[in-house]
Amino acid sequence: MKLYQALRNVAKFRTVFDFGGRDVAHWFPGHMAKGLKQMRANMKNVDCIVEIHDARISFCLFVCLRICVFFFNIRQIPFSGRNPVFHETLDVKPHLLILNKMDLADVSNKQRILKKLEKNGVRNVLFTDCLKQRDDSIKKLVPMVMDIIKSHPRFNRDENVDYCLMVIGVPNVGKSSLINSLRRTNLKKGRASRVGGEPGITRAVLTKIQVCERPIMYLLDTPGVLPPKIESVETGMKLALCGTILDHLVGEDIIADYLLYSLNRQEKFSYVEKYNLEKPSDDIQQVLKRIAVKLGKTQRVKAITGVGNITITLPNYTAAAYDFIRAFRKGELGRVMLD
Numbered sequence: 001m002k003l004y005q006a007l008r009n010v011a012k013f014r015t016v017f018d019f020g021g022r023d024v025a026h027w028f029p030g031h032m033a034k035g036l037k038q039m040r041a042n043m044k045n046v047d048c049i050v051e052i053h054d055a056r057i058s059f060c061l062f063v064c065l066r067i068c069v070f071f072f073n074i075r076q077i078p079f080s081g082r083n084p085v086f087h088e089t090l091d092v093k094p095h096l097l098i099l100n101k102m103d104l105a106d107v108s109n110k111q112r113i114l115k116k117l118e119k120n121g122v123r124n125v126l127f128t129d130c131l132k133q134r135d136d137s138i139k140k141l142v143p144m145v146m147d148i149i150k151s152h153p154r155f156n157r158d159e160n161v162d163y164c165l166m167v168i169g170v171p172n173v174g175k176s177s178l179i180n181s182l183r184r185t186n187l188k189k190g191r192a193s194r195v196g197g198e199p200g201i202t203r204a205v206l207t208k209i210q211v212c213e214r215p216i217m218y219l220l221d222t223p224g225v226l227p228p229k230i231e232s233v234e235t236g237m238k239l240a241l242c243g244t245i246l247d248h249l250v251g252e253d254i255i256a257d258y259l260l261y262s263l264n265r266q267e268k269f270s271y272v273e274k275y276n277l278e279k280p281s282d283d284i285q286q287v288l289k290r291i292a293v294k295l296g297k298t299q300r301v302k303a304i305t306g307v308g309n310i311t312i313t314l315p316n317y318t319a320a321a322y323d324f325i326r327a328f329r330k331g332e333l334g335r336v337m338l339d
């Protein structure tokens with residue numbers, strides 16, 4: 001590690017990422033409006049919204065507010081105006097924010113995130129790791145939700161003895177995994193919701209699943225929804241890196257380059273050892289070439305030259321990029337915060 005530190009002083013890494021004029025609008029599929037409409041229509045049956053985000057994207061507050069603002073049809077109100085008064089006036093449902101995939105995030109940033117969220121009026125926050133067989137934070141969810149619900153009027157649901165939560169979030173953040181984890185913890189029951197490594201697994205809208213016996217609590221699983229407008233290409237790229245958007249819509253090569261840029265900026269150099277590189281590098285072609293060679297992802301192709309045919313070995317850059325991105329998503333390149 002000392003060696004890398006010395007190299008860091010000499011190496012010149014990019015301080016700005018060149019997105020090459022890419023347009024984020026093309027990355028987001030149009031099928032989400034239908035899901036949002038159905039979710040809105042079911043709001044009257046819900047006591048509390050559980051909004052789930054990837055803990056590695058601490059700008060999630062922004063995304064979270066965008067979804068909520070869209071969700072409640074209050075687009076004209078600026079985000080900065082979403083203070084507690086605004087909250088009550090508009091009768092926004094009680095809300096719990098879950099920052100999931102904590103096992104992949106740099107936990108030293110926990111307090112910073114909490115402060116930032118509190119400053120913006122978000123106080124009910126829970127960090128989770130839904131893949132862990134016994135995650136203590138999952139046990140806290142039901143009591144926390146009950147406290148939140150009890151501190152708000154239930155209106156038309158006042159007579160109901162059971163409670164209903166709606167889980168919302170961008171695709172692939174772990175909504176289904178959260179439901180399964182809650183069932184495992186509270187009911188000792190197995191999977192009820194299909195989990196997948198690709199965004200868009202939950203397509204069936206609003207399945208009602210029991211997650212607790214005492215009190216009786218249900219959760220509505222919803223398909224992943226993205227905010228209708230992403231404010232910058234960089235925000236879109238972070239969402240892509242976390243697996244929220246299908247890779248091919250953005251391009252594995254540019255996602256891999258953005259990953260390399262992010263790792264270098266944060267001095268997370270474990271990729272050097274993992275892929276047998278000599279030193280950290282800011283050149284994605286060079287890094288992918290080494291990855292391809294290490295993984296044996298190369299192709300032999302014939303080339304016709306002036307002096308006859310020769311066989312050359314070409315790295316499969318796409319396969320290497322895919323492996324690099326996958327390693328990041330699985331936490332094999334260390335715990336990283338993207339913001």
Ligand SMILES: Nc1nc2c(ncn2[C@@H]2O[C@H](COP(=O)(O)OP(=O)(O)OP(=O)(O)O)[C@@H](O)[C@H]2O)c(=O)[nH]1
Pocket residue numbers: 100101102103104128129130131132169170171172173174175176177178194195196197198199200201202203222223224225330
């Ligand atoms: N490391 C880690 N992976 C997780 C965690 N929670 C979920 N995952 C993984 O993230 C991927 C997506 O999980 P899902 O539960 O299907 O996510 P979803 O939000 O329901 O996805 P959509 O149906 O696309 O909206 C899967 O590969 C899960 O195994 C977590 O806490 N830590």
